[in-house]
Amino acid sequence: SQKIEQNSEALNIQEGKTATLTCNYTNYSPAYLQWYRQDPGRGPVFLLLIRENEKEKRKERLKVTFDTTLKQSLFHITASQPADSATYLCALDYFGGGTASKLTFGTGTRLQVTL
Amino acid sequence: DVKVTQSSRYLVKRTGEKVFLECVQDMDHENMFWYRQDPGLGLRLIYFSYDVKMKEKGDIPEGYSVSREKKERFSLILESASTNQTSMYLCASSVTTGLYEQYFGPGTRLTVT
Numbered sequence: 001s002q003k004i005e006q007n008s009e010a011l012n013i014q015e016g017k018t019a020t021l022t023c024n025y026t027n028y029s030p031a032y033l034q035w036y037r038q039d040p041g042r043g044p045v046f047l048l049l050i051r052e053n054e055k056e057k058r059k060e061r062l063k064v065t066f067d068t069t070l071k072q073s074l075f076h077i078t079a080s081q082p083a084d085s086a087t088y089l090c091a092l093d094y095f096g097g098g099t100a101s102k103l104t105f106g107t108g109t110r111l112q113v114t115l
Numbered sequence: 116d117v118k119v120t121q122s123s124r125y126l127v128k129r130t131g132e133k134v135f136l137e138c139v140q141d142m143d144h145e146n147m148f149w150y151r152q153d154p155g156l157g158l159r160l161i162y163f164s165y166d167v168k169m170k171e172k173g174d175i176p177e178g179y180s181v182s183r184e185k186k187e188r189f190s191l192i193l194e195s196a197s198t199n200q201t202s203m204y205l206c207a208s209s210v211t212t213g214l215y216e217q218y219f220g221p222g223t224r225l226t227v228t
Contacts (some may be wrong), residue, residue, distance in 0.1 A: 006156070034216060043219030044121070044158070045206050091159070093215060102148065102173070103217060107157035 004106040006090060008084035014114045015082055021075040021109045029068040030092035034103065035075050038087045046074075047088075060068050080113045087111070118142070119220035119227065121206055127226045134193040136223055138206030145225045146209045147189035148217065149173075149181060158205065164189055164212040 005024040015021045018085045023033070031052055036044035049065045050073070057064045063076040077084050087110045091103040123136035124159050139222075141149065148163040160173030162181040170181050178200060182190045189208075193200055207217040 040220070043207070043222050044217075045219070046216035058171065087123065102160060102163055104160075105150075105158040115117060 002092065002104055004090065004092060004104060006106040006109045008107060008109070010110040010112055012114065015081060015113055017080055019077040019080045019084070019111055019113070021088050021107055021111065022076060023073040023075070025071050025092060027073065028094075029102075030094045032093040033060075033064075033066055033073050034061075034091045034093060035064055035073075036089040036105075038089060038108065044089055059076050080111075081113060082113045085111055085113050116185050116200075119206055119208055119218050121220040121223050123223050125222060125224045127228065128193075129197050129228055130197060131165075132193075132194065132196050132227075134196050134225065134227075135208075136191040136193075136204055136225070138189045138191070138219070138220055139187055140189075140206075140208040141187065142208065142218070144208035144218070145186075145211045146217075147183065148206045148207040148209075149179075149189065149191045150207065151221075152173070152205055153202050162190065171172075172219075186197045196225075201225060 001024045034049045037046045038044040048064045058061045061078045065074045087108040089108040090106045119140045128134050134184050149161045150158045152158050159175050161179050162173050164170045164183045180192045203222050205222045206220040209217045
């Protein structure tokens, strides 16, 4: 079965630095890969989506890469701020939408940005 | 803005009780999902629905059932609650075309004693 690995250890980073989070998966590559942010006691919030034929996607201070050869996605937050502290989840979508579309989530990586 | 609401933020039930968790979305989304989230296990899909009265089993459907009588409402039912169903339950919805991101509700923290 598909296995998704996100670093379960918390990532501590100083304000202003770039945070890089990793999502590795086994077996076959998904059609889409999504990243979500989750704050304590709240539901996840969608951040970015990247398709299998895209290498990189950007949104403001966020950047996602997708390497189907390495079976890996990297999520970058540049100029990180304490408000970026949260758990970040990656999710794999094998069907690319439609009635069969469902996501398989990783366990998430907790990011802590300190002053 | 898309809004997904869940009937309760916190719920405490006794073993053997029948439990209903309600989810409502206001954006006319076709797909709706129920997940549970546990430390170290992440989000796991229980059931999903792509249309009224349609449902599909997710990865961990045992001990649960669902109902979708109206497009905007998706209910999760625990027929006989057990202590191993203590968890955070999250509902989500999405469209079936365009970007397929899921919109989540705030979650229900269920404790079964």
